[in-house]
Amino acid sequence: MRDRTILLAAPAALLVAALFIYPFAYGLLLSFEPPKGDWLANYTQFFSSDRLWPTIGITLKLAIPATLINVGFALPIAYRMRFPSRSQKSLTTILVVPITLGTVLIAEGMLTYFGPRGWLAQFLQLVHLYDGPIRLTHNYWGVLISLVISGFPFAFLLILSYVTGIDPVLARAAATLGAGPWAQFRHIYFPLLLPGLAMCFCLAFVQAFSVFPSAVLVGAPAGPTRVISIAAYEAAFELYDYSLASAVAMIMGFVQLAIVAAVLGARRLVYRGPVTGGKG
Amino acid sequence: MSLAVRAWRALLAGLITLFVLNIGLMIAAVVTHSFARRWLGTWLPDGYTTAWYVAAWKEFQLDAVLWVTVEVVGAVVVLSILLGVPAAYALARREFIGKRALMLLFLLPLLVPPITYGIPLATVMYQVQLAGTLWGVILANLVPALPFVILVMTPFIEQIDPNLESAARVLGANTPRVFMHVLVPLLAPGILAASLLVLVRTIAMFELTFLTSGPDSQTLVVALYYAVFAAGVRAPQSVDAMAMIYMAVTLVWLLIALRFVNPTQLVSRVNEPGRR
Numbered sequence: 001m002r003d004r005t006i007l008l009a010a011p012a013a014l015l016v017a018a019l020f021i022y023p024f025a026y027g028l029l030l031s032f033e034p035p036k037g038d039w040l041a042n043y044t045q046f047f048s049s050d051r052l053w054p055t056i057g058i059t060l061k062l063a064i065p066a067t068l069i070n071v072g073f074a075l076p077i078a079y080r081m082r083f084p085s086r087s088q089k090s091l092t093t094i095l096v097v098p099i100t101l102g103t104v105l106i107a108e109g110m111l112t113y114f115g116p117r118g119w120l121a122q123f124l125q126l127v128h129l130y131d132g133p134i135r136l137t138h139n140y141w142g143v144l145i146s147l148v149i150s151g152f153p154f155a156f157l158l159i160l161s162y163v164t165g166i167d168p169v170l171a172r173a174a175a176t177l178g179a180g181p182w183a184q185f186r187h188i189y190f191p192l193l194l195p196g197l198a199m200c201f202c203l204a205f206v207q208a209f210s211v212f213p214s215a216v217l218v219g220a221p222a223g224p225t226r227v228i229s230i231a232a233y234e235a236a237f238e239l240y241d242y243s244l245a246s247a248v249a250m251i252m253g254f255v256q257l258a259i260v261a262a263v264l265g266a267r268r269l270v271y272r273g274p275v276t277g278g279k280g
Numbered sequence: 281m282s283l284a285v286r287a288w289r290a291l292l293a294g295l296i297t298l299f300v301l302n303i304g305l306m307i308a309a310v311v312t313h314s315f316a317r318r319w320l321g322t323w324l325p326d327g328y329t330t331a332w333y334v335a336a337w338k339e340f341q342l343d344a345v346l347w348v349t350v351e352v353v354g355a356v357v358v359l360s361i362l363l364g365v366p367a368a369y370a371l372a373r374r375e376f377i378g379k380r381a382l383m384l385l386f387l388l389p390l391l392v393p394p395i396t397y398g399i400p401l402a403t404v405m406y407q408v409q410l411a412g413t414l415w416g417v418i419l420a421n422l423v424p425a426l427p428f429v430i431l432v433m434t435p436f437i438e439q440i441d442p443n444l445e446s447a448a449r450v451l452g453a454n455t456p457r458v459f460m461h462v463l464v465p466l467l468a469p470g471i472l473a474a475s476l477l478v479l480v481r482t483i484a485m486f487e488l489t490f491l492t493s494g495p496d497s498q499t500l501v502v503a504l505y506y507a508v509f510a511a512g513v514r515a516p517q518s519v520d521a522m523a524m525i526y527m528a529v530t531l532v533w534l535l536i537a538l539r540f541v542n543p544t545q546l547v548s549r550v551n552e553p554g555r556r
Contacts, residue, residue, distance in 0.1 A: 003374065005369070005370050005373060005374050006370050006374055006376050007370075008366035008367060008369055008370040009366070009367040009370035009371060009382060011363050011366070011367070012363045012364055012366075012367035012386070012426055012430065013367070013382060013385060013386075015363060015422060015426060016385055016386060016389060016423065016426060016427065017385065019401060019419055019420070019422065019423045020385075020388065020389050020397060020401075020423050021385070022404065023397065023400040023401040023403070023404045024397060024400055026400060026403070026404055027399070027400030027403060027404075030400075030403065073295065076292055077292050077295070077296050080289065080292050091296065091300075092542075092543040092544060093538060093543050094300055095300075095543070096534065096538070096543040096546055097303070097531070097534070098303055099546060099547065100480055100484055100530055100531075100534045100546065101484065101527060101530055101531075102484040102486055102501060102530075103486065104486050104501055104504050104505045104508065105501075105504065105523055105526060105527060105530075106306075107508060108310065108504070108508045108519065108520065108523045109306040109307060109309065109310050109523070110306065111508070111511070111516075112306070112309045112310050112313050112516075112520060113302075113305060113306040113309040113310075114306075117320065117321040118309060119305060119309055119323075120302075120305075122321075122323065149303065152299065154547055157543065157544045157546070157547045158544075158547055160544065161544045181285060203391070206391070206392075206393055207393060209393075210393035210394075210395045210396055210487075212395050212487060213486055213487075213490075213505055216509065217505070217508050217509065229395045232395075232399050233395075233399070233491075236399055236402065236403065242403045242406070245399055245403065246399065246400055246403060248399075249396055249397075249399040249400055252395075252396050253392065253396045253397075256392075256393070256396065
């Protein structure tokens with residue numbers, strides 16, 4: 001009897017192929033069929049236009065610091081909370097809230113709270129921490145803050161799930177051999193965490209690189225935070241040039257892929273060897 | 281314990297407290313503003329009113345928007361479960377050529393950010409006139425939801441003893457009956473968890489809905505975006521009142537979901553390639 005169980009996966013596979021793979025392939029082809037000019041016209045336009053080309057730099061200038069902050073703070077805090085406890089449970093629950101609410105709500109909250117007349121500005125002026133005008137919205141800082149608010153909890157939860165997957169017996173064995181807290185982290189946890197950290201860095205970066213609603217709502221979408229997704233959106237829905245929009249989307253995907261490949265490649269160079277001791 | 285370790289721990293505790301405190305205050309500011317009669321540069325508003333909620337409900341046509349949200353989220357949850365659970369079953373129970381490729385196909389939509397594939401997807405939907413319709417929004421939201429269900433359900437199915445199915449077959453049950461009478465009852469907790477996770481994620485899914493929706497197919501989060509975007513046209517309090525309504529809807533479902541799932545499941549199912 002032929003096994004027909006595999007066919008159960010067919011409807012789902014067809015749907016994802018039709019709604020994910022096909023649009024990507026279609027977009028790639030469409031990007032080489034500009035309304036006028038030769039087949040590379042969209043790409044030459046992107047790299048020569050001072051409206052389009054700088055968006056890559058602007059986006060990287062937001063995404064790289066945001067990713068470094070998020071992963072850099074999430075690692076020590078998640079490591080500190082690696083043992084099951086009440087505070088671990090309540091912190092994970094609290095940090096799920098900003099992720100669930102999403103960037104649009106965070107943007108509205110930021111406009112109210114971080115705005116020039118918000119509580120934060122009033123507090124900073126009250127304690128004379130900073131007396132100049134406080135501008136944390138509608139500029140670069142607004143978008144960076146919103147990327148940290150949504151990205152830090154994500155990085156924390158991800159790294160926590162990796163850290164808790166490492167058997168604490170390994171570190172205890174090292175401790176009986178005389179390893180202090182730093183040596184335990186440096187020589188036991190860190191090498192085992194590295195694959196997870198690299199993955200977390202990639203996911204956090206890709207998310208930050210595709211920032212869209214907060215760049216519009218709490219940024220300055222005409223200038224300093226005109227990120228690449230805004231350029232793609234404008235090409236598609238304001239100029240109705242789907243060919244150019246597809247080209248921008250492909251470039252966006254390519255930059256993400258390049259950074260991910262670089263990070264995962266660098267990880268191979270830094271550490272080679274068994275990474276067992278994870279969740280198994 | 282050495283002084284350095286203590287200082288380090290205090291620093292970490294301070295940082296996380298500062299982060300959580302500021303997010304709490306940010307939400308509190310939205311709550312306060314949505315009830316404020318007038319609030320200009322003082323610590324607390326001049327007076328309180330609930331009028332902004334009535335205004336927001338009317339101005340943003342929230343009854344229509346909420347109904348669209350219910351339809352989209354409901355359809356996405358039902359369809360992703362109906363298609364995802366059988367697919368997860370095939371992946372959990374069988375080894376076949378191309379299985380790794382199939383796993384990759386289901387993983388990619390979770391790794392690529394929605395705005396990157398949303399623009400080509402919206403382009404295709406405009407070609408076939410699906411964009412702007414309710415079905416367009418539902419189909420677009422299925423792209424991340426369906427793979428998510430498959431990834432959540434596969435380990436659930438793997439831990440069910442295949443002998444139970446064999447026993448049912450020996451007693452004469454065909455595949456649909458095995459599914460309905462053996463698997464579905466055993467998988468109920470997993471299906472519930474997956475449904476709730478997809479539900480919470482779909483309510484908050486902005487990019488795909490934004491790119492594929494028309495005036496009659498906006499969900500709550502997209503309507504909120506347009507309200508914030510056009511701030512200045514309307515009183516800021518009514519935008520905050522709308523933000524509160526969105527927050528209430530999301531948090532109620534999050535609280536329900538957290539009774540059945542671990543918080544890390546909202547993010548961590550995305551990152552398991554190469555870890556088994």
